[in-house]
Amino acid sequence: MRSLVILSLALLLGFSGTAQVKLTPQQDRWTIQPDGSINWKLDKRLPHTDHIEMSGEKVSMWVEYGVDSAGRSNISRTIVFPTFRMLPDATRSHISYSFTDNDLPRFYINNRLLKTNLAKSGKSGDLSYTITDISQKGVMTVNAEPGTPVLAKIQRKFYPSVNQPMALEKFTFTNVTDKDVSFAMEYLRKEIRTDSLRSKNKQHSIITGTIGAGSKVVAPGKSVTFTVYYLATDNPTEKLNIDADAEEAARMKRVTGLMDRLQLVTPDKVLNTTFDFAKIRATESIYKTKGGYLHGPGGLSYYAAIWANDQAEYVNPFFAFLGDEVGNQSAMNAYRWFAKYMNADYKPIPSSIVAEGDAVWKGAGDRGDQAMIAYGASRYALTYGNIDSAKVLWPLIEWCLEYSHRKLNAEGVANSDSDELENRFPAGKANLSTNSLYYDALRSAALLGKLLGKPKSQTDTYTKQADELRANMEKYFGANVEGFDTYKYYETNTTLRAWICLPLTVGIYDRKKGTIDALFSPRLWTADGLATEAGKITFWDRSTLYALRGVFAAGETEKAMDFLKYYSQRRLLGEHVPYAVEAYPEGNQRHLAAESGLYCRIYTEGLFGMRPTGFNTFDCTPRLPKDWNQMALNKINAFGSQFDLLVERATGNKLKISIAQAGKQTKTYVINEGATCKITL
Numbered sequence: 001m002r003s004l005v006i007l008s009l010a011l012l013l014g015f016s017g018t019a020q021v022k023l024t025p026q027q028d029r030w031t032i033q034p035d036g037s038i039n040w041k042l043d044k045r046l047p048h049t050d051h052i053e054m055s056g057e058k059v060s061m062w063v064e065y066g067v068d069s070a071g072r073s074n075i076s077r078t079i080v081f082p083t084f085r086m087l088p089d090a091t092r093s094h095i096s097y098s099f100t101d102n103d104l105p106r107f108y109i110n111n112r113l114l115k116t117n118l119a120k121s122g123k124s125g126d127l128s129y130t131i132t133d134i135s136q137k138g139v140m141t142v143n144a145e146p147g148t149p150v151l152a153k154i155q156r157k158f159y160p161s162v163n164q165p166m167a168l169e170k171f172t173f174t175n176v177t178d179k180d181v182s183f184a185m186e187y188l189r190k191e192i193r194t195d196s197l198r199s200k201n202k203q204h205s206i207i208t209g210t211i212g213a214g215s216k217v218v219a220p221g222k223s224v225t226f227t228v229y230y231l232a233t234d235n236p237t238e239k240l241n242i243d244a245d246a247e248e249a250a251r252m253k254r255v256t257g258l259m260d261r262l263q264l265v266t267p268d269k270v271l272n273t274t275f276d277f278a279k280i281r282a283t284e285s286i287y288k289t290k291g292g293y294l295h296g297p298g299g300l301s302y303y304a305a306i307w308a309n310d311q312a313e314y315v316n317p318f319f320a321f322l323g324d325e326v327g328n329q330s331a332m333n334a335y336r337w338f339a340k341y342m343n344a345d346y347k348p349i350p351s352s353i354v355a356e357g358d359a360v361w362k363g364a365g366d367r368g369d370q371a372m373i374a375y376g377a378s379r380y381a382l383t384y385g386n387i388d389s390a391k392v393l394w395p396l397i398e399w400c401l402e403y404s405h406r407k408l409n410a411e412g413v414a415n416s417d418s419d420e421l422e423n424r425f426p427a428g429k430a431n432l433s434t435n436s437l438y439y440d441a442l443r444s445a446a447l448l449g450k451l452l453g454k455p456k457s458q459t460d461t462y463t464k465q466a467d468e469l470r471a472n473m474e475k476y477f478g479a480n481v482e483g484f485d486t487y488k489y490y491e492t493n494t495t496l497r498a499w500i501c502l503p504l505t506v507g508i509y510d511r512k513k514g515t516i517d518a519l520f521s522p523r524l525w526t527a528d529g530l531a532t533e534a535g536k537i538t539f540w541d542r543s544t545l546y547a548l549r550g551v552f553a554a555g556e557t558e559k560a561m562d563f564l565k566y567y568s569q570r571r572l573l574g575e576h577v578p579y580a581v582e583a584y585p586e587g588n589q590r591h592l593a594a595e596s597g598l599y600c601r602i603y604t605e606g607l608f609g610m611r612p613t614g615f616n617t618f619d620c621t622p623r624l625p626k627d628w629n630q631m632a633l634n635k636i637n638a639f640g641s642q643f644d645l646l647v648e649r650a651t652g653n654k655l656k657i658s659i660a661q662a663g664k665q666t667k668t669y670v671i672n673e674g675a676t677c678k679i680t681l
Contacts, residue, residue, distance in 0.1 A: 020517070020559075021525040023566045028573040030136075032273050036259070037137035038578055042067060049074075050576055052140060053281075053298050053591050054158070056251070057288040058083060058165035059232075062300055063140055063158050073131045075142070076100050077158065081165050081232040082287045082296065082303035085200040089359035091352065094303050095194060095232065097206050104228060105188040105210055107171065109151050110181055129154050136578050138255030138280055139248065151181050162250040163288070166231035170244055174223040184215035185226040191236055205236040211244055258283050262322050264603055265632040274568040274578075275603060278596035281579040282315055283322065285593030286330045289356040291337065293330040299582060299590030305354035305361075306334045308369035309420040312376040313437065314542070315597030320383035321604050323637020332389060335377050339396040346403050349373065351422075365417030366407075368434030372420070374400035375437040378444035382612035385640030387451070390615070394452055397445055404438045405465065412472035414438050419499070421540070424586075425532055428490025432477050433499050435469065440506035442466035447613055473503070474510060482523060482534065485514030496523050496534040498543035504550025505605075512554045519547050520563065528584065529567060540583045545598035552606030555674055557623040564602065608633055608645060613678070616640050621676040622647040624655060641681045 029045070030038040049066030060080040067073050080096040087093065107114040113126045129144040140158040157170040175181045189209040196203040211227040218224050227244040264275040285298045296303045297310050306312070311334045319327035337357060341349040350360035351369050377397050381390040407414040409430060416434045419427040427433075446462040479488040482496050489497035496518050504512060518524060523534040529544030531537070544567060551560035572578050580595035604610050608631075609621030616639045624631060630648040646658040650670055657669040657677055669677045 019522060020520045021522055023562060024527075026566070026569055026574060028569065029575060030573040030577055032269055032573070033135070035137070036273060036276060037135045038273070038277075038572065039133055039135045041133045042131060046071070048575070051588075051591075052136060052578070053285075053300075054138070054140065054160050054167075055284045055287075055298060055593075056160040057163045057286065057293075059160045059167050060285070060298055060300075060303065061158060061160045061167040061230075065134065065140075065142070067131060071130055073144075074101070075156075077167070077169070077230070078300060079167050079206075079230045079232075080298075080300060080303060081204075081206075083289055083356060084165065084204045084232045084234075085304075085355060086194065086198045087200050089200070089355035091305055091354045091361055092301055093200070093355055095204055095206065096300065097192065097230075099208065099230065103190075103208065104169075105186040105213065107186075107226070108182075108184040108215075109173070111184075114154075127151070137277075138284075139251060146176070150176060152176055152183070157248065159248060159251045161247050162254050164231070164247075165233070166229055166242070166247075168230075168242075168244050168247055169228045170248065171226045171228075172223050173218070173225075175218045175220050178220050180217050180219055182215055182217050183224050183226075185210060185213050187213035188228070193236075202234050205233050207231050207233065207236065209240070211242055254284070255280055258322075258324065261324060261635050261637060262600070262604075263632075263634040265634060267628050267631075268565065270565065270569050270572060274572040275600060277572065277578045278580065278599040279322065280596075281591060281593050282318060282596035282600065283324055283327050286326050291357045292333040293326050294333055294337075294356075295327075295330040295593065297582075297592040297594055299587060299592045301587075301590075302592070304356045305352055306337060307352045308338065308349070308367070308372040310592070310594035312338065313372040314376075314594040316376050317379040317383060318597035318600050318604070320380045320385075321600075321610075321636055321638045323635075323642065328384065331380055331384075332392070335373070335380075335393055335396055338373055339399075342396065342399045346399075346406055348403070349400075364422035367418045367420055367422060368414075368416040368431070368437065370400040370403040371414065371416075371434045371438040371441060373397075374404065374441035374445065378441050378448055379612060381448055382444060382451075382614065383618075383638050385615040385638060387615060390448060390452060394448070394454075397441070397448070401438075401441060401445055401462070404434075404441075411476050412468060413476045414469075420542075421532070425497075425538075426490065426493070428492060430476065431490045431499075432473070432487050432497075433489075433502055435473050435477070436502035436506050436508070439466055439469050439473065439508070442469065443506075444612070451614060470508060473508070478511060480514075481518070484518035484521070486511050486518045487515065496521075498524060498530040498532050498540070498547065501530075501543065501547035501550045504554045505546055507553070507611075509554050512556075516551055516554065516556055516559065519551070520559065525563075528570070538583065538585065541580045541595050542582075542598055545580060545595060545602060549598075549602045549606035552602065552623050553609060553621070555623065557625055560606070560623075561625045603633065604636075607631070608647070609676070610645075612639070614639075616681045618679055619676050620645070620657060620679050621674070622655060622657065624649065624673070639681050643681060 030040045047068040051064040053062045062078040064076045078098040084095045085093045115126045128147040135141040142156040144154045153174045155172045160167045173183045192206040194204045216224045258279045289304045316331040319331045348366040350362040352361040377393045381393045413430045415430045419433045442462045446459045449459040477487040487500045579591040580599045581589040582592040611619040632646045634644040644660040648656045650656040659667040671677045
């Protein structure tokens, strides 16, 4: 979509072991609106293109939109149907089809053809409309105004159905004249049938059609709406009963419901709004498969499937704070699916289970997947606060920890074939990522095992193994790399890597100064966050999101806040909006969903410093920025309760923490800045 902006040559030439990137102010393309949406009002900064993905339980709608230098608009939509699949079973065996504006039915105003992609009036008296602005907030809204003659305004809305294999596009025409105006949409019904020999279960049909086709006379100031739908079905002769308004209302109800949960309240509107949008993307991408609800990354490639990193490690611990029923069902289902592959020989669990559970992918070998699963499942179980769910997850956690223990090498750190980047970059025989996750999983499992009444010898063993692993990690990975006292990512690594941030996220601060200096140095920090490896243009947002969380956890609040504000503004209001992305150059900066969960975890685990310690207890180490008087997370749904968490400045070098639960007296705690408060609900 756009090339990576490399730091200036002068800054690079001025690099030293303590140099920190100077953040350059960004020019926003979008603005935040009073209703919480973001809006792009077109100006002379053209051409510009972008894309966004919107998902429901049975569909994903990927819309690419843009305006060229002449003002001509172009919109393309790709509709993915995760549970309508082809053979053979594979990660990408779902069906998907793309549609351009040329595939739409024709529209007429006063019997003149409307050309929606023209900036100026076309030939033969065709009418043109110019896009004036675009808004995003769960529904993509495109507003246009007429050329000559001025007859109407047009609004287009794009959104997925909440629970049907269908996406919709609504056209609303408003008569802006003082006379009646006629509007017409041609009838359209087009059916595509998949190859019956390759179709899974039965032949699938993809139908594009219209609702409300025909001609209607509209009085001055009044409006008329036409709708185009895109759906998949295995029963094409079945009578359709589509209510576009009800579908839109259901979509907005779902979005509003997510906004109402886990509310971030800070003095910074950009952070609050980016957090709200992250909740949408992280949670909408949950598909109702034959095996139940499953979170999927999306991005036109990854549906009705789970990964040990995206789901087990990244997004499921976020769902434990959000309290969304569908999110929690998807988390438990993901762990149940992985648990099916436990075995007595301790062969690795597949990295990914795909095609609604009918196939697996393990093309990169053991990526440290067992450490990912144990880390995520143990944190999820503690945070969710439900003993019955924890009992279900315990055998999986226990098995993954034993697997990882059996992978310890002679130096006492765990080997793995690769890491979550799947050999895109070298990871050696043992890497820092796998070992950091394994360490944290041991810590959480020791706490969880006690709550479940497991033998003291077992939980003590986990604690001892964690202590030994931490010491061995320091010996094996601790190093001076490019002038920074930080970590080498693997045994022979000599260049800085983004994943040196991981120890900070699991409470290992022994090398925090050198690590933080390295992360925010010109060697690693780019205009789009952390480079995967120093000197390379490749970036993956997941490492930036982990790093920001870790730097907050390590107590470098002001430094972390500067970079968090920069990153959030870029992702919400810049050139590619409104969510965290996967990577560049791979994948065209797809808005994969689990990364948005990682964005939210910057706040829950970083800024507010929440570390689960029991089913109704957690440690809280808040990091209140110096120019804020207070910050809050409201309607947290975790530890078996719903509660509000407020952090305020108190007298002296103190912070006041308030925990409010409905029907209970508010609990208050006063701590020194940087101290940890142990909270019981």
